[in-house]
Amino acid sequence: MIAALPFGPGALAFIGLYLLSLLYLGWRGRKAQQENTLKDFYLAGSGIGFTVLVFTLYATQYSGNTLFGFTGNAHKLGFGWLVSVHFMTAIIVFYLLFAPWLHRLAKKHNFITPTDFLTHRFNSTPLSTLASVVMIGAAANYLLAQLIAMGTAVEVLLVFDVTQGAIPNDADTQRTAHMAFVTGVILLTLIMLAYETLGGFRAVAWTDAIQGVILMIGFLILLGIVVYKLGSPGDAVAKLSDINAKLIQPPDAKGAWTWLSWILVVGIGGALYPQAIQRIYAANSSNTLRKSLAVMAFMPLLTTLFALLVGIIGASQQYDLAKDTYILPAIMRNIMADSVAGYCLVVVLVAAIMAALMSTADSVLLIISAMITKDMYARFINSGATEAQLTRLGKWVSLAVVVLMASLAVSLYHFRDNNILITLMKLKFEMLLQLAPGFILALHWKKLPARAVFAGMIIGLLVAVGLYLGRLAEFNFYKQTGIHEGVWGLLANLIVVIGYYFLKNRHEEH
């Protein structure tokens, strides 16, 4: 077996030190705790400053998928994947529609979870509960995907054989691969759980800051060294025009509509991630949020575009790979073998990959814990619970959720490439999109009634999820129309919201 990234003790010590630093920050977060309240645990009390907010937004928004998935997609689709730069930029554009006002309301009324805004605005238990269920479902979906990605990253980094372009099929290697996957999931999950339980949001945000810095350095190094070693994007384009010209072709008319659909789905869905809304609440001032979002507006050009160019340059190298997502380890193996400097840089990149995966997963885990504790338990089971009781419960909820999700991730090892599982794990955006009227329209449309939003959300979810599940029965509406099911759902949702409002007004006039 040829190890993909044969690390020496120095490299392992660096990665070990990095992981230990996360635990240290968790402990510091606990020390910095000011009071035993939900606000302190889930929003770091009075909030976080500019530097930490920028990096926690960055590290949470750019996950392991940006490194593995985006480079893999660029390797497969070529410049067709340039849409990823646009949809990541669109997230910040859509923030402009609600973040400033939501932040002010959150500070004024002490919101903890995203649903607190809906409860404040509509005072409707069915609407708040439905929104919580949708967000918990979408976040759990995302957490499971991140945990599987953690295991897969460790597996690929340790066992992927660059000469075969795959993980070798012999029994020994397969056993090692399985072990690497399980170890990756369990080890990284335990570290994540430890620092999160110790320091809550404060620890998550601080570790995100470290992880964000490493991730950003990782992206800069990655593109720099890939260009130095394998040639510029211009060289890659020249090569691809000879060997695989379709990778540099613009999309056709239907493809262009699909680009628009991607921009809407990820732009709106990404802005409405519950962990993203939690960060809007957590900014210590409006000015902090303002400056952080201004910086974030440029991150797609420094991150997603870099991932795209790495994938394109990789495609021009014509590696024989079993999966497109193996392009990054293949490039890293290539760089590593080249020089001591290359070796050191790959070690930083591996830390960046772990940072990307853990920083997203910890944020998602924390918001799931907050929503189950505050939106479900405190609302329906024990409304008289004290803040200290709820905070303690929140930690137990984190443990229960992570044990459940990690067990699921480990038990799904042999089904990771199953189409049904892959399809189900991509459902989150279609669901989150249906929250848009409740969060965005409701901030600007003062007379928008709860029933209209509730009815719109129900119809939107039925259309989006119903059409999406059609993919499992070979009825792929997305492929037929080029537009994501979530967008159709949002369209139906808006028709119901607006229709309900006007019909009700007309009825009242009569």
Place this chain on the structure above:
Amino acid sequence: MKPRWPIVVTYLLLFAIAIPWDWTWLGDAATQPLLGLPRWVTVSILASACISLLTAWRIIKHWPKEDKE
């Protein structure tokens, strides 16, 4: 941050440029290099950079000051 129509129209225009709607009429010229990348890619990336600049400018200059409930 009231909806200012010139800004909204500028966003729509920039996204319309960023999405390569129909470059097929240009034939091979669409993939001719411009700044080292296929022409349609360079145009799309420049449009994206303009969207980032516009967004940052809007955030810095026109962040809402009034409360809204």
